[in-house]
Amino acid sequence: MNLVGSITLKGIAASPGIAIGRAYLLDRRRVAPPKRHITPHEVEAEVARFNEAVRESERQLREVKLKLGAAGTEHIQILEAHELMLHDPMLVDGARQMVRDQLINAEWALKKTTKSVRELFSHIQDEYFRERRADVDYVADRVLRNLMGTSQTAVTEIGPGSVLIAHDLSPSDTALLQQTPVLGLALDVGGMTSHTAIVARNHKLPAVIGLEHVSDVIGSGDIVIVDGSAGLVLVNPALEDLQRYQQQAMRYSVGRAALDAHAQEPATTLDGVHVRVAGNIELHDETGFVLDSGAEGIGLYRTEFLYMNRDALPDEEEQYRHYREVVERCGPLGATLRTLDIGGDKLVSHVKLPKEANPAMGLRALRLCLRESSLFRPQLRALLRASVHGELRIMVPFVSGLAEVRAVKRLLAECHAELLAEGVALPRLPALGIMVELPSAAAIADILAREVDFFAIGTNDLIQYALAIDRANEHVGYLYHPLHPALLRMLQFILRSGAEAGIRVSMCGEMAGDPFYTAILLGLGLREFSMNAVSVPVVKQVIRSLDVSACEALLAEAMALPDASDIEHLVSERLGPMLGTRISREVFDPMSHRP
Ligand code: PEP
Numbered sequence: 001m002n003l004v005g006s007i008t009l010k011g012i013a014a015s016p017g018i019a020i021g022r023a024y025l026l027d028r029r030r031v032a033p034p035k036r037h038i039t040p041h042e043v044e045a046e047v048a049r050f051n052e053a054v055r056e057s058e059r060q061l062r063e064v065k066l067k068l069g070a071a072g073t074e075h076i077q078i079l080e081a082h083e084l085m086l087h088d089p090m091l092v093d094g095a096r097q098m099v100r101d102q103l104i105n106a107e108w109a110l111k112k113t114t115k116s117v118r119e120l121f122s123h124i125q126d127e128y129f130r131e132r133r134a135d136v137d138y139v140a141d142r143v144l145r146n147l148m149g150t151s152q153t154a155v156t157e158i159g160p161g162s163v164l165i166a167h168d169l170s171p172s173d174t175a176l177l178q179q180t181p182v183l184g185l186a187l188d189v190g191g192m193t194s195h196t197a198i199v200a201r202n203h204k205l206p207a208v209i210g211l212e213h214v215s216d217v218i219g220s221g222d223i224v225i226v227d228g229s230a231g232l233v234l235v236n237p238a239l240e241d242l243q244r245y246q247q248q249a250m251r252y253s254v255g256r257a258a259l260d261a262h263a264q265e266p267a268t269t270l271d272g273v274h275v276r277v278a279g280n281i282e283l284h285d286e287t288g289f290v291l292d293s294g295a296e297g298i299g300l301y302r303t304e305f306l307y308m309n310r311d312a313l314p315d316e317e318e319q320y321r322h323y324r325e326v327v328e329r330c331g332p333l334g335a336t337l338r339t340l341d342i343g344g345d346k347l348v349s350h351v352k353l354p355k356e357a358n359p360a361m362g363l364r365a366l367r368l369c370l371r372e373s374s375l376f377r378p379q380l381r382a383l384l385r386a387s388v389h390g391e392l393r394i395m396v397p398f399v400s401g402l403a404e405v406r407a408v409k410r411l412l413a414e415c416h417a418e419l420l421a422e423g424v425a426l427p428r429l430p431a432l433g434i435m436v437e438l439p440s441a442a443a444i445a446d447i448l449a450r451e452v453d454f455f456a457i458g459t460n461d462l463i464q465y466a467l468a469i470d471r472a473n474e475h476v477g478y479l480y481h482p483l484h485p486a487l488l489r490m491l492q493f494i495l496r497s498g499a500e501a502g503i504r505v506s507m508c509g510e511m512a513g514d515p516f517y518t519a520i521l522l523g524l525g526l527r528e529f530s531m532n533a534v535s536v537p538v539v540k541q542v543i544r545s546l547d548v549s550a551c552e553a554l555l556a557e558a559m560a561l562p563d564a565s566d567i568e569h570l571v572s573e574r575l576g577p578m579l580g581t582r583i584s585r586e587v588f589d590p591m592s593h594r595p
């Protein structure tokens, strides 16, 4: 549906800033093929129509490859595999034959052959071939859309000046976002801590998500304003709204420029407490960008993104090169590299996971790594080898108890000994830390603190599991309350346990990057934050505007309140006067968080 009139939609403010441009609708949902029997004299016309759709698909793939150029070598390999599949006799000749033999239309025939090719692939023992099923689907979908006259677009095909509108983005689409010239993003699904939201913030891409029906009401070519700070999307806005937003966008960029000018200055509170503000990255080549935004080192490198958008797993050597580059670029500031965190909402097509009813609570992250040592060992070896080149810290995600930590330590010691025996000079074992992101780990933080070198609090998952709210589900987004008393108590216990054991405790979940929570976190005793690039200058400025003793007093008041909304109300009232005029309201306005 394409609405001509203007309309305003409200969603979740996922990444700040304002984008104004033409909508580009990316529809990833599967198309339902029409099914029709044909007469014998329609056969040749139907086959010709099918051949034309295959040729058109080839042409589209070639065009995408050209557009990607040298920048997308890994993605190009995937496209070449897809091109080959367009000549696959089983898939393409098979569909033609079926039109002839069964007298059915081309869409139906293609659907049937795709199904049998997929089934065949799933019976092949070789993992590589089994995993080609996703490619078969992708190629068949493209041909099907060409047959039906609807086009399937890759994220990288989108032209400049566009605002991307979609129902959802796959993790692989999301990882390719940085290669596109899109100005902003609006999605039907997603929550504040879904990975699309995280990546949008990291790329300073204004985004509103969880809009539920945005992909139904916006058509390609509509004029769209994405207000990522207020969580609003305006479709075909009235002239006065457009002008108002153009001015607001200008004021926002002036406010940002003023902040960015101080990004490299340290974050020291008014009463002289230095706070470390590090950055989160998904890919090794984001390191420079994050450090330029003022981050003091990397507090979280989500290494699983290296496994996406490619045909085969990265081997030890490739991992080593990526990790080494990050560590060398960070120098004495150091980098914390997290081991593979796949499963749940982060899927990697060629890592085979069992079909599970509840993948968020299934065989994922560390659980998967401990079970599949062929996956884990190369990564641990690559990390150990890279640690020779700088301040590398190893962090494991999704720890639920002590046994898992001890298993990692054993494996790490084995890999260390193995490398030494191979003649690799490894003077010392790097620091080993854990993500505290499951309620069970939070509850035994005192026990775990004696076992590891540092903690990093992952509030995205901690909130998801403590409050039982799927982080990517827009229907329960209203329950996302980092200031829930249950959370505050957990955070207090984790920080106290870390302090008593004398280990470093940082926070790298999205809560750390939201300036609304900075005062409370300082009050709790947090002195190490890690966040997306866009938040670094803002949070640093907020820290420079605060007094730790005032934050401690605010926390004491907050801890005495019974409900999240009472605490949010308290913080939004107090934060304005605490910050004074030290930060532009265009960039951060505590009142906009009022419940
Ligand atoms: C978290 O859970 O808070 C976290 C930082 O990790 P991720 O968002 O990658 O799950």
Ligand code: MG
Binding pocket: 397, 437, 458, 460, 461
């Ligand atoms: Mg997590």
